[in-house]
Amino acid sequence: MTQGTAEDAGPVSPLPERLLRAATHLFAENGYENTSVQEIVTAAGVTKGAMYHYFAAKDDLLYEIYHRLLALQAERLERLAGGTGTPEERLRAAAVDVIGTSCEHLDELTVFFRSMHLLPKDKRKAVRAERRRYHERFRSLVEEGQRSGAFRPDVPADLAVNFFFGGVHQLSTWWHPDGPMGPREVGEYYVGLFLNGLCPLEA
Amino acid sequence: MTQGTAEDAGPVSPLPERLLRAATHLFAENGYENTSVQEIVTAAGVTKGAMYHYFAAKDDLLYEIYHRLLALQAERLERLAGGTGTPEERLRAAAVDVIGTSCEHLDELTVFFRSMHLLPKDKRKAVRAERRRYHERFRSLVEEGQRSGAFRPDVPADLAVNFFFGGVHQLSTWWHPDGPMGPREVGEYYVGLFLNGLCPLEA
Amino acid sequence: MTQGTAEDAGPVSPLPERLLRAATHLFAENGYENTSVQEIVTAAGVTKGAMYHYFAAKDDLLYEIYHRLLALQAERLERLAGGTGTPEERLRAAAVDVIGTSCEHLDELTVFFRSMHLLPKDKRKAVRAERRRYHERFRSLVEEGQRSGAFRPDVPADLAVNFFFGGVHQLSTWWHPDGPMGPREVGEYYVGLFLNGLCPLEA
Amino acid sequence: MTQGTAEDAGPVSPLPERLLRAATHLFAENGYENTSVQEIVTAAGVTKGAMYHYFAAKDDLLYEIYHRLLALQAERLERLAGGTGTPEERLRAAAVDVIGTSCEHLDELTVFFRSMHLLPKDKRKAVRAERRRYHERFRSLVEEGQRSGAFRPDVPADLAVNFFFGGVHQLSTWWHPDGPMGPREVGEYYVGLFLNGLCPLEA
DNA sequence: GATGAATGAGTTTTCATTCAT
DNA sequence: GATGAATGAAAACTCATTCAT
Numbered sequence: 001m002t003q004g005t006a007e008d009a010g011p012v013s014p015l016p017e018r019l020l021r022a023a024t025h026l027f028a029e030n031g032y033e034n035t036s037v038q039e040i041v042t043a044a045g046v047t048k049g050a051m052y053h054y055f056a057a058k059d060d061l062l063y064e065i066y067h068r069l070l071a072l073q074a075e076r077l078e079r080l081a082g083g084t085g086t087p088e089e090r091l092r093a094a095a096v097d098v099i100g101t102s103c104e105h106l107d108e109l110t111v112f113f114r115s116m117h118l119l120p121k122d123k124r125k126a127v128r129a130e131r132r133r134y135h136e137r138f139r140s141l142v143e144e145g146q147r148s149g150a151f152r153p154d155v156p157a158d159l160a161v162n163f164f165f166g167g168v169h170q171l172s173t174w175w176h177p178d179g180p181m182g183p184r185e186v187g188e189y190y191v192g193l194f195l196n197g198l199c200p201l202e203a
Numbered sequence: 204m205t206q207g208t209a210e211d212a213g214p215v216s217p218l219p220e221r222l223l224r225a226a227t228h229l230f231a232e233n234g235y236e237n238t239s240v241q242e243i244v245t246a247a248g249v250t251k252g253a254m255y256h257y258f259a260a261k262d263d264l265l266y267e268i269y270h271r272l273l274a275l276q277a278e279r280l281e282r283l284a285g286g287t288g289t290p291e292e293r294l295r296a297a298a299v300d301v302i303g304t305s306c307e308h309l310d311e312l313t314v315f316f317r318s319m320h321l322l323p324k325d326k327r328k329a330v331r332a333e334r335r336r337y338h339e340r341f342r343s344l345v346e347e348g349q350r351s352g353a354f355r356p357d358v359p360a361d362l363a364v365n366f367f368f369g370g371v372h373q374l375s376t377w378w379h380p381d382g383p384m385g386p387r388e389v390g391e392y393y394v395g396l397f398l399n400g401l402c403p404l405e406a
Numbered sequence: 407m408t409q410g411t412a413e414d415a416g417p418v419s420p421l422p423e424r425l426l427r428a429a430t431h432l433f434a435e436n437g438y439e440n441t442s443v444q445e446i447v448t449a450a451g452v453t454k455g456a457m458y459h460y461f462a463a464k465d466d467l468l469y470e471i472y473h474r475l476l477a478l479q480a481e482r483l484e485r486l487a488g489g490t491g492t493p494e495e496r497l498r499a500a501a502v503d504v505i506g507t508s509c510e511h512l513d514e515l516t517v518f519f520r521s522m523h524l525l526p527k528d529k530r531k532a533v534r535a536e537r538r539r540y541h542e543r544f545r546s547l548v549e550e551g552q553r554s555g556a557f558r559p560d561v562p563a564d565l566a567v568n569f570f571f572g573g574v575h576q577l578s579t580w581w582h583p584d585g586p587m588g589p590r591e592v593g594e595y596y597v598g599l600f601l602n603g604l605c606p607l608e609a
Numbered sequence: 610m611t612q613g614t615a616e617d618a619g620p621v622s623p624l625p626e627r628l629l630r631a632a633t634h635l636f637a638e639n640g641y642e643n644t645s646v647q648e649i650v651t652a653a654g655v656t657k658g659a660m661y662h663y664f665a666a667k668d669d670l671l672y673e674i675y676h677r678l679l680a681l682q683a684e685r686l687e688r689l690a691g692g693t694g695t696p697e698e699r700l701r702a703a704a705v706d707v708i709g710t711s712c713e714h715l716d717e718l719t720v721f722f723r724s725m726h727l728l729p730k731d732k733r734k735a736v737r738a739e740r741r742r743y744h745e746r747f748r749s750l751v752e753e754g755q756r757s758g759a760f761r762p763d764v765p766a767d768l769a770v771n772f773f774f775g776g777v778h779q780l781s782t783w784w785h786p787d788g789p790m791g792p793r794e795v796g797e798y799y800v801g802l803f804l805n806g807l808c809p810l811e812a
Numbered sequence: 813g814a815t816g817a818a819t820g821a822g823t824t825t826t827c828a829t830t831c832a833t
Numbered sequence: 834g835a836t837g838a839a840t841g842a843a844a845a846c847t848c849a850t851t852c853a854t
Binding site for chain 4: 437438439440519520521523524558561562564565566568569570571572573574575576577579580587592595596598599600602
């Protein structure tokens with residue numbers, strides 16, 4: 001009777017997911033502060049009450065967007081960083097991978113870096129903690145490589161990681177999914193720059 | 204007529220400056236949309252009428268913040284990029300310098316990347332154009348170095364510049380003026396990473 | 407069928423009672439308008455559907471709280487006022503008794519005087535009518551005493567009853583069940599004041 | 610040019626006063642919770658923004674209503690209680706007077722006793738403190754009379770004062786300004802009841 | 813009987829901006 | 834030049850009630 005096919009699937013997609021998708025898109029497009037709850041629920045095809053049934057506040061949507069992306073990336077980093085291979089191989093794989101997921105979730109990434117500061121204190125703290133854990137796992141990979149002699153020991157690992165993620169976060173200002181470069185390509189270039197710099201190796 | 208004589212201050216009243224300083228600080232602290240005009244004028248010690256005498260709208264403050272930082276950095280880039288020395292020397296100098304001014308104007312930088320999207324379309328376009336000119340001057344320096352053989356030619360210059368500025372914009376998330384590292388030190392590290400990467404030169 | 411046998415509970419399910427108890431407590435604590443239906447059903451350990459099965463609307467709870475207290479007090483007044491003894495004895499007994507039941511049902515009393523005006527017109531009218539009947543029965547007792555010469559005839563009986571019940575309704579602003587005075591003691595004092603005033607009898 | 614007469618009186622009455630008057634009337638009529646800010650400002654002939662220019666929140670109106678009535682009554686009590694005459698004379702005068710001002714400010718009184726519990730904690734505390742001071746001044750008058758032998762010493766003064774003010778607060782449930790009894794008359798009756806009780810003096 | 817997702821009309825509050833003085 | 838009272842449009846959020854299951 002509804003638009004579902006044969007199964008008893010109910011609505012096409014659960015409401016919370018639909019709301020998050022709509023919110024992510026609108027936040028990325030117009031900014032969190034310029035997006036009203038009304039616009040979100042209209043985009044999701046429901047009313048405000050429905051949204052507040054699932055999310056206690058507008059900033060819960062924001063938090064959830066961050067949290068999901070972070071959880072996804074943290075899980076993948078864990079797997080790749082804890083895999084086999086030299087530290088350099090693992091760092092390279094992890095770095096290319098995070099660029100891949102960042103490109104796939106460009107809207108989330110945009111929202112993340114523009115609007116994290118708009119979260120209420122407690123949620124901001126939670127996100128920061130999740131972020132820090134992620135950062136530290138990445139940093140430990142750099143340090144491993146420094147101890148093994150694969151990386152220069154004279155650059156603080158913390159600083160190097162911050163530098164690299166700056167580039168990652170910047171992605172959304174210039175990269176577009178339908179542009180000439182694919183995520184994989186961007187990843188290889190970025191990681192190349194990160195690990196080898198601009199100067200020719202034999203110079 | 205006012206208390207300024209003939210010195211560098213010029214004949215302009217210091218009021219617009221005071222307003223911009225207050226706005227910059229509050230925008231960086233609480234976000235543009237969470238800062239009311241009332242808070243700004245209170246912080247600057249004036250009234251709303253006075254502010255609207257100098258700025259047509261709240262977003263004029265935002266625009267002006269961007270514009271001034273960009274103008275400053277563009278002017279310095281012009282000077283350094285057009286100076287003497289090899290392309291690598293000039294790029295290095297320009298890169299260290301932009302990190303220096305970014306550290307000196309950390310609030311402006313923060314506001315820039317958090318709130319640019321909140322500008323009305325026309326002002327946003329203007330800022331983007333200024334930004335693009337800046338980016339292009341920087342990129343041309345990279346290209347010069349690629350042509351001269353100082354830099355690897357296999358990395359798109361655009362991408363490299365974006366990568367580097369990602370790191371620069373990220374600065375405000377981890378660097379603090381009273382932390383252990385000075386702007387100069389950060390600059391050297393960043394530029395080192397950018398130009399030489401993480402891997403030892405003889406590997 | 408349920409767990410109640412043949413005892414005083416009767417065949418009625420305890421659910422409406424549980425809801426009313428929870429509502430009474432919450433209304434007294436936070437006010438009618440500051441208490442949501444959700445809070446009531448949560449406190450009663452049921453769901454909204456269950457509540458709406460027994461009560462057509464939130465204000466039915468309010469009405470029922472009033473109605474039950476009034477019915478209880480009216481029944482007791484009837485018994486005492488229609489008993490034996492002089493009018494003075496019967497008024498004294500009735501007055502002490504109403505203070506007793508008021509102290510026992512302090513939450514209901516609180517709700518009554520704070521929130522009666524929030525009832526929709528028709529229910530408010532019903533409560534007022536019940537209240538008036540109660541008042542009139544009490545007043546007739548005073549008038550009886552005035553006719554018998556036990557009470558001063560120069561005070562309008564209506565006014566005297568209103569004066570007395572003012573004191574009763576005020577109870578919830580200062581009396582607490584675990585304070586130093588018991589309901590009986592308060593009753594004796596109040597009735598003493600009402601019937602004899604503050605001035606010494608031989609003055 | 611406006612509707613003022615000859616003087617430069619400006620608007621007929623200052624806006625805050627107009628708002629308070631409108632709010633008092635509506636709160637008394639329909640209850641605080643059933644009165645929207647919109648209704649208040651409409652009644653006062655302005656817009657919401659204007660109201661929030663003078664009152665930080667809806668409950669500020671509530672607080673102000675209480676506070677003004679209490680200040681008025683406290684000042685009058687102070688004058689009468691500290692005057693000349695026997696304690697009985699002064700208590701009588703003060704009691705009649707408070708009934709007078711209560712009748713004159715019946716709406717405020719109604720609002721007071723229905724809605725004090727709706728104030729936020731801090732304002733509620735402030736009102737309670739003001740109220741307690743008032744109560745204590747009144748009580749001290751009763752105690753003075755008890756020490757002088759004019760009043761029965763066997764009734765706790767606190768309780769007597771509570772009893773009396775119960776009657777006062779009850780006023781708004783039965784007295785109307787255009788009814789047969791004037792404030793003075795009510796006052797005399799109430800005070801008569803309070804001081805002499807219902808029973809004939811020679812009984 | 814009972815559930816709880818969803819509604820929709822309502823609430824208080826905020827704030828950039830204007831304009832009479 | 835400067836003030837600050839007032840506007841008006843919009844915001845986030847609440848909640849009693851309904852209804853398909």
